[in-house]
Amino acid sequence: MDNDATAALADRDGAQAEISLDDLDRKILQELQDDGRRAFRDIARTLQVSEATVRGRVKRLRDTGVLQILGYVDPAAYGYGTMVVLLVKASPAAHSRAVAEFTAWPETTWVSTTIGRSNIYVQMLCKDSDSLYALLTSRLGDVDGIVDVDVIQEVKVHKAEYHYSRLS
């Protein structure tokens, strides 16, 4: 753990900001991954620093977009039983425009550029298969430059954990 990771996070304007994390940042992030409401004093006690330091770091990490403290709700419990992944193949010229369009949709929870069989990866939530059908037939057709789309429906989620344990 002696390397500095730098990340280019894109904000909504497409501008980028370079952010580098040190060891303390990473430890704080690890503490918050499991329980986003952990008290700053607890974390400070664990990491042997002052509470104000932890608070300042967390504020910076949240402001820069590295950390999001959010309430993740099980979609099925909330009433959005239909989860779909779109594997979109877009023409190179239309790629960024298509990405922007998918990002703007409220139903999408994840949009990324991929390499492999498809260009764009889209994760979506719908209330039921009716609204999914409406979305796929009407709005998806309005996106230009789409060559091919694979629709994969998730019928059961077995694991949904967004914390990085100690990897390799």
Added chain:
Amino acid sequence: MDNDATAALADRDGAQAEISLDDLDRKILQELQDDGRRAFRDIARTLQVSEATVRGRVKRLRDTGVLQILGYVDPAAYGYGTMVVLLVKASPAAHSRAVAEFTAWPETTWVSTTIGRSNIYVQMLCKDSDSLYALLTSRLGDVDGIVDVDVIQEVKVHKAEYHYSRLS
């Protein structure tokens, strides 16, 4: 918004618990989606109920697994630049065993059963392409009953928002 959604959440043993949410639950969840550290008193003021009620509801929602208040860390910033999606086609007989195996891997953040071209959907994080290569060559080969695997690498994340705004 007058229907009761019931969800079957699987815990680690595979047992299931039926949970039904009412309007207040859903409103509380909406309040917490954007900022998992919102003060209970704030939410109570907004929803015109007492703080103890909000606190009790949140505790129940967290205990049942409907709500996870977590710190989501941008993987690239943390140092896990390699994000991969596996579209696995497993034979019906080996399906559940393969799902269990993928779930047990620390590198996987999301495992679900799908319909479409593949059976199992797996989202993974790796530090670099070396560890990814090691994972794909050694450990993936040990999983029985896998007919086909498509590997899709995410090179840039454009949107990562896990809150459900007002849909349809």
Added chain:
DNA sequence: CGCTTCTTTTGCGCATTGCGCAACGGGGAG
């Protein structure tokens, strides 16, 4: 080495919050 300047950390005081607990109230069952 000494000095300046800038950034980060620390300690402290205060307003706010989280939490436990006992009391209140409203809807069914008998």
Added chain:
DNA sequence: CTCCCCGTTGCGCAATGCGCAAAAGAAGCG
């Protein structure tokens, strides 16, 4: 109507979040 059960409420206290100014490093320079 009465009893019972469960969710809600109000309250008091300990713990937390927050702002701020002082202290401690870290980096640049003659």
